[in-house]
Amino acid sequence: MSMNTNMSMTNMHPSLLPSYLPKSFSPTAQEVVIGRGRKIQQHPGNVNLRAVVQSRAKDYVGNTDKTIKSTIISTIGRQIMAGSRFGGFVKKDTSRNLWYVVSDACIRATIAQAFRDCLSPSYKSSKFSKQRRRWSAKETQTQKTVPQVTSNTTAAEDTKPISFAAAKVTTTTTTADRPLSFISLQRDAAMHLSKNASTAFPDLLDQADCFRVTPPSAAHPSTTSDILKRCLDILIDDAGMDMAAICDENPFEPDPIPESPSALSSEPFLADDEHLWGLTFQA
Numbered sequence: 694m695s696m697n698t699n700m701s702m703t704n705m706h707p708s709l710l711p712s713y714l715p716k717s718f719s720p721t722a723q724e725v726v727i728g729r730g731r732k733i734q735q736h737p738g739n740v741n742l743r744a745v746v747q748s749r750a751k752d753y754v755g756n757t758d759k760t761i762k763s764t765i766i767s768t769i770g771r772q773i774m775a776g777s778r779f780g781g782f783v784k785k786d787t788s789r790n791l792w793y794v795v796s797d798a799c800i801r802a803t804i805a806q807a808f809r810d811c812l813s814p815s816y817k818s819s820k821f822s823k824q825r826r827r828w829s830a831k832e833t834q835t836q837k838t839v840p841q842v843t844s845n846t847t848a849a850e851d852t853k854p855i856s857f858a859a860a861k862v863t864t865t866t867t868t869a870d871r872p873l874s875f876i877s878l879q880r881d882a883a884m885h886l887s888k889n890a891s892t893a894f895p896d897l898l899d900q901a902d903c904f905r906v907t908p909p910s911a912a913h914p915s916t917t918s919d920i921l922k923r924c925l926d927i928l929i930d931d932a933g934m935d936m937a938a939i940c941d942e943n944p945f946e947p948d949p950i951p952e953s954p955s956a957l958s959s960e961p962f963l964a965d966d967e968h969l970w971g972l973t974f975q976a
Contacts, residue, residue, distance in 0.1 A: 714792045723777040727784040746807040766804045
């Protein structure tokens with residue numbers, strides 16, 4: 694500490710020099726606590742300092758002469774120090790857990806900061822102005838960060854490889870997918886009739902004397918032809934079905950065919966499937 698500082702503090706408070714205070718010392722409403730935080734700002738001595746500064750704010754801000762402003766600060770410092778037995782402005786040494794009286798420079802800086810906080814709209818160095826700038830900077834940073842995060846997320850989604858492991862592609866062939874030719878319809882009808890005749894048409898099989906039906910792939914051509922022909926004859930006789938559309942290759946423009954069931958014997962039935970089954974009905 695310089696000699697000028699010692700002389701200044703001696704002049705302001707001759708009975709007290711900077712030193713550690715007793716261990717039993719605890720700040721009261723007569724002492725201003727130097728430090729940060731809400732608890733310190735709410736200390737009664739700090740509240741008293743702000744009240745004194747508020748009462749001298751007009752004199753302080755109305756003068757442009759720095760000498761007058763310095764005199765106002767010194768006057769407030771002496772006033773607070775005079776009302777305290779322990780120097781008025783104290784700070785805690787956390788390493789030793791002891792309180793001590795701060796220097797004259799610290800006292801003046803504390804009072805000057807109190808003026809700036811009181812006149813925050815006029816001073817950029819006030820706590821309020823600093824806090825407002827921090828809030829503004831934080832808000833600006835947040836606004837810049839949010840679009841960037843969204844953009845990065847979108848880019849990551851765009852560059853993410855598409856996985857087909859979970860996609861189950863099933864290929865099924867339905868009737869709509871197959872060419873609906875009359876040949877295929879004939880084949881399906883014959884296969885169904887041959888395989889399911891025992892359950893679907895038991896009466897017809899009794900009349901046709903065909904109790905045992907085997908699939909066309911395993912049956913003899915002549916046997917299969919006789920079975921199908923006789924079953925279809927019975928269907929036509931009993932139900933009066935018109936087989937013209939079934940026997941014609943082009944169901945949309947059918948050629949005239951005699952309606953009599955006996956006409957079936959003059960034309961080979963399922964003649965279009967000769968290249969598939971090799972079957973020909975004998976008249």
